[in-house]
Amino acid sequence: MTLAFVRHGQTDWNREGRLQGSSDIPLNDTGREQALAAERMLAEWTWDAVVSSPLARARETARIVADGxxxxxxxxxxxxxxxxxxxxxxxxxxxxxxxxxxxxxxxxEPLDAVVDRCLRGLDRIDADYPGRNVVVVCHGTIMKYTLIRLTGYPVDVVLNGTVSAIERDAEGWRVLTINGEPV
Known part of the structure; x- marks a missing residue:
């Protein structure tokens, strides 16, 4: 199973350097362009599904990626x-x-609770798409700390509109890319 985490494209709050969190802020035009760029990065692989967070910025990014x-x-x-x-x-x-x-x-919300919640979501995705390759569009903090917990890889930052892919085998999860760059 391969998961490609895509951080949603830019919002006005991202551009302004505001802490966004669970506030439902929409994409801006730069964010839509970043979603298209993420789709081009993902086109190199074969994907079975595109899922997301329900927040508007993630959902619109996911829709652009899925359409592409x-x-x-x-x-x-x-x-x-x-x-x-x-x-x-x-x-x-x-x-x-x-x-x-x-x-x-x-x-x-405590960081451990954020990661635990994300892992429950990944379990649901795995149940819905067993053994499949899934694009997961979500958010920077939840991605960063979940990637660290799953792989032990020292992720510094997750950039808007980039792909951070991991693959699961018999030994666990391993990092393929962070922010679109091979590891």
Whole structure:
């Protein structure tokens, strides 16, 4: 089984450097172009399904990718929603990170809970598409920390509109690409 995690394309809040989290902010035109670029990266492989987070920015990215790959758009999984940053959503991310460099933000969903939730979503995807190759469109924080937990690979950042692919074999998960670059 191969999973290709695609971070949704850019939104205005991404462009402005605002902490987005579970706020449902739509793609901007740059984000739509990034979704098309991600689809071109994915065209090198064979995919069976495209699924996503239910947030509008992920869903639109997934629709663009699925259309480009000639696949129907699969379901949205609520477990793939981005980390809930609570009262910090909408604030400048540099300010928030400077104030809480350990990422233990007051009122935010704990990182371990975010990853556990994503893993439950991946279990559902595996049950829905057993042994299949699936494109999973979601969000930066949930992708980064889930990739680290699954593979142990030290992911620094996940860029908008890029593909980070992993493959599962008898020994577990291994990284194929991060941000569209082979590892």
């Amino acid at each position: 790959l000639g696949l129907p758009l699969g379901p949205a999984y609520p477990e793939l929603v981005e980390r809930d940053y609570g009262p910090l959503e909408g604030l400048p991310d540099t300010e928030v990170i400077a104030r809480w460099p350990d990422r233990r933000y007051p009122g935010a």
